[in-house]
Amino acid sequence: MILDLERFQRQARPRWRDLESLLAALESRPDRRLNPAEAEQLQELYAQTAADLNRVTHGALAHELRQYLERLVARVYAELYFAPPVRSEIWKPRRWLRIFTAFPETFRRHARYFALAVLVTLLGCAFGGLAVRYDPASVDVLLPADYLRNPGQRVHEEEQGQGRHLDSAQTEAAFSAQLIRHNIQVALLAAALGVTFGIGTALLLFENGVLLGAVAVHYTRQGFGLFMTAWLLPHGVFEIPSILIAGQAGFYLARLLLRRREDRNVRQSMREWLVLVAGLAIMLVWAGLMEAFFSQHHAPVLPYGFKVAVAAAELVLLTIYLLMIGRRETGTGARSTVPPEYR
């Protein structure tokens, strides 16, 4: 019980003020480090102020004073119990370049979610493909855009170069930016939809699969199989896997949320999710560039065989990258107990 609230405040006010100014210094420069004397002072002032708060909470009906002390203690607590990354650590290029090895490592560690994404997409492909195969009229429902429905006309236009109004690197650059942006948005949505316990992710992947299957069967049946392969694969070999990886990230997130709260290693999991998203974003940049600058050139300019060969080479390189680069996991288990080696 504090009977003499005024004397209490008079005595304690200087240390609250000291603590406030120390706090202000810390908060204004998040990368600031304390020297040992300051750290000791901070700890001591914090302990005293926390004790003051306890006395006020239990011993006096001083509402504003309590609120003030609570806020002060809360903010010092946040500074005291948190070690922000050091600035030099953040700006080390090597740390950032690690994404290129961390991405395949993370991909392999959670390969089973990737398998699930592939499965869902294949189901969609089968559905779309079979529907078009046995009920050609369903094309009108399954393929949204007009241009996908008339392969003959489209191929003719493409080969004549009529599809593009401005045949220049300028248009292609602008086109690539839109593609990159759109694809990353869709992929990010697939990864974020994991929050719907994976249902949204699955629906998105399935729909994507239906579209793929329908287009493939539709074009092949009309005899444009080679054109389509050469048209879609040079960027598709990056675009499709990256959407699948987005699905992997989504399912991974869903699995995390389905775990009991105590069993989650949230910090590590968030990092893995981010690594997957960052990796697929980089893949999509490449896919966007390929789609705009390479895929849109057709037979007279670029022979289809060459385009398919390029696509095959890309696929091989991507596979090698995803499967071989980075640290090998010990054993074949998909699950890793290896602690994060940075931080």
Place this chain on the structure above:
Amino acid sequence: MTDTQLTRAATAAELTIATPEGVLFRLPLAGPASRLYAMLLDTAIVLGTVNGVGLLVYWTFSKAPGFGFMVITLAEFAIGFAYSALLEGFWNGQTIGKRLFHLRVMDQDGLPLRIEQAWVRNLMRVFDALPFAYLVGGLSVLSSPLMQRFGDRVAGTLVVRQTPLAAPAEEFWMRQKYNSFMDYPAIAMKLRRATTPELATLIQDALRRRNELAAYARREIYRELATYLQSEISPFPDELVERLSDEQYLINAASILFGDQRPSRDQR
């Protein structure tokens, strides 16, 4: 201060944190409205920046508008996500909008948020912004006890109100210069000795809430308290008490109980 303000303060969502030292403190959580305002402001800032950058780029690439467009599109996209993530990650969980509206993003445990949390909660915006105008995120905030949108739930973060620190002002009854009760040090001493802590708190609280009480209630409460003190604890002479209002009686009593003016000092 009115009654409605009090009720709102009492029902506002809070997060209670227990520290290892056994200290309990509460963090006031931010509601959807202030967060929306902060977000609108941030959006305006981002759009302004992007357009500024866009003009510059357009001018630089005036010979190659296609590449200019490419740079602008990608920069706009990247800035849109990176603005919030980087500012929150490196600037105490605050964007410019959040700082102006006294908001701060924190970890669920009352600690500053880490950079990966900032990225996750901001990348999740693609979901929270669905289907339009942050409907999903808004519903999530309203249905969550910690007022978290989905991005916050995944990243384990929450948005708190962080108003500037202001130590409370001194109690008004301590400012009075002359206390007529001091003329009777013996009775004042008795008042100080015989008052229980509960009674002292009651008097203090009644005075402190002076402006929150309805006039009628205040009169009644002050009268009861003053009558009780006068009859049971410290019978000051009638000729003094008759000249004092009940409120002044309590103020005098409070400054003897809590304040600087103690009977013992005057007895030197």
